[in-house]
Amino acid sequence: MIPLLDLRAQFETIKEDVVAAILQVAESQRFIMGEPVAKLEGAVAAYVGTPFAVACASGTDALLLSLKTLELEPRDEVITTAFTFFATAGAIHNAGGKPVFVDIDPATFNIDPAHVEAAVTPRTKAVVPVHLFGQMAAIEKLRPLCEEHGLALIEDAAQAIGARRKIGGEWCMAGRLGTTGAFSFFPSKNLGGWGDGGIITTRDAQLAERLARLRTHGGAKQYHHEEVGTNSRLDTLQAAVLLAKLPRLDDWNAARRRHAEVYAEGLADVPGVRTPQTDGANEHVYNQYTVRAERRDELRSYLSDRGIGSAVYYPRALHLQPCFEHLGYNRGSLPETERACDEVLSLPVYPELTREQQETVITAIQEFGA
Numbered sequence: 001m002i003p004l005l006d007l008r009a010q011f012e013t014i015k016e017d018v019v020a021a022i023l024q025v026a027e028s029q030r031f032i033m034g035e036p037v038a039k040l041e042g043a044v045a046a047y048v049g050t051p052f053a054v055a056c057a058s059g060t061d062a063l064l065l066s067l068k069t070l071e072l073e074p075r076d077e078v079i080t081t082a083f084t085f086f087a088t089a090g091a092i093h094n095a096g097g098k099p100v101f102v103d104i105d106p107a108t109f110n111i112d113p114a115h116v117e118a119a120v121t122p123r124t125k126a127v128v129p130v131h132l133f134g135q136m137a138a139i140e141k142l143r144p145l146c147e148e149h150g151l152a153l154i155e156d157a158a159q160a161i162g163a164r165r166k167i168g169g170e171w172c173m174a175g176r177l178g179t180t181g182a183f184s185f186f187p188s189k190n191l192g193g194w195g196d197g198g199i200i201t202t203r204d205a206q207l208a209e210r211l212a213r214l215r216t217h218g219g220a221k222q223y224h225h226e227e228v229g230t231n232s233r234l235d236t237l238q239a240a241v242l243l244a245k246l247p248r249l250d251d252w253n254a255a256r257r258r259h260a261e262v263y264a265e266g267l268a269d270v271p272g273v274r275t276p277q278t279d280g281a282n283e284h285v286y287n288q289y290t291v292r293a294e295r296r297d298e299l300r301s302y303l304s305d306r307g308i309g310s311a312v313y314y315p316r317a318l319h320l321q322p323c324f325e326h327l328g329y330n331r332g333s334l335p336e337t338e339r340a341c342d343e344v345l346s347l348p349v350y351p352e353l354t355r356e357q358q359e360t361v362i363t364a365i366q367e368f369g370a
């Protein structure tokens with residue numbers, strides 16, 4: 001049995017450190033906004049390269065709180081991709097805006113800046129690119145476009161902690177160049193908590209202050225509320241778990257990249273299967289290793305019959321979800337997005353995957369293709 005993700009394999013390697021960190025929180029009995037929360041904020045800000053980071057309850061809230069600061073009105077538009085997890089567009093809707101979906105670059109699965117530019121209208125307020133599967137979108141094209149039109153740029157970096165892109169000869173981390181970067185600590189992410197969690201990075205001191213207020217009911221002081229926020233604090237326990245795991249993140253990401261190289265070689269000549277492409281400027285962190293397969297559903301059940309886990313991220317694009325029917329998209333509106341939904345299959349790429357397990361996956365796919 002080779003699962004898509006084996007968190008228990010990781011648990012064996014981190015047990016001592018994480019359990020010790022949890023015990024410390026238990027001893028402090030400071031479960032809300034204990035010391036590890038501020039420590040994690042400092043550590044993630046330093047890691048991403050922003051002066052500020054504000055921890056919150058989930059990646060969804062990291063997006064929602066970022067979008068709330070824009071004070072969107074009902075017909076205000078936010079341009080995003082439809083080939084993503086639901087939260088990206090759900091947060092736009094819940095912040096009071098209207099998602100405007102544009103098509104992806106089929107090479108990287110990421111939002112295509114040319115389509116973004118074409119979709120800007122006087123009602124556009126923000127662009128939300130998603131660094132899908134752990135590979136950064138073309139942020140150096142989106143940023144000037146946003147600056148030119150006075151738009152916020154909110155990076156959905158939920159799947160991309162540690163991903164970098166070379167911009168003007170310099171490596172730039174996901175979450176550094178946007179107005180904000182929204183990260184998720186959902187357990188399956190490259191840096192996963194033992195429950196829900198998220199964080200927002202920003203270079204803007206005032207924005208950081210406002211986000212910190214919004215996550216605690218909009219009040220900087222207790223019982224004094226400048227604006228209406230919500231309860232979206234990160235639990236001290238989760239912060240402690242994440243702080244204990246953070247020093248290992250780069251090694252885990254490197255292991256994912258090594259697995260990707262092995263797959264690229266092993267699957268190169270399998271008919272009907274195409275391995276993922278990395279944009280030359282990117283260092284990918286492979287939250288998912290996602291191939292395209294002509295007979296995707298057959299391949300998936302073939303693997304499943306052999307005890308090999310895989311998953312389809314994402315089977316139905318967001319512009320075709322029933323809840324967004326009123327936006328007026330149809331099948332055919334976003335052809336590359338829809339093709340990706342029909343073809344993609346994610347394979348096991350977690351850091352602890354052994355070479356032997358990976359060979360089993362490769363051999364099974366080769367046999368399927370033969």
Ligand SMILES: Cc1ncc(COP(=O)(O)O)c(C=O)c1O
Nearest residue numbers: 058059060085087158184185186
């Ligand atoms: C692209 C993307 N955006 C947002 C989210 C939301 O994160 P969370 O599950 O922590 O709310 C996720 C993860 O699930 C995601 O993959």
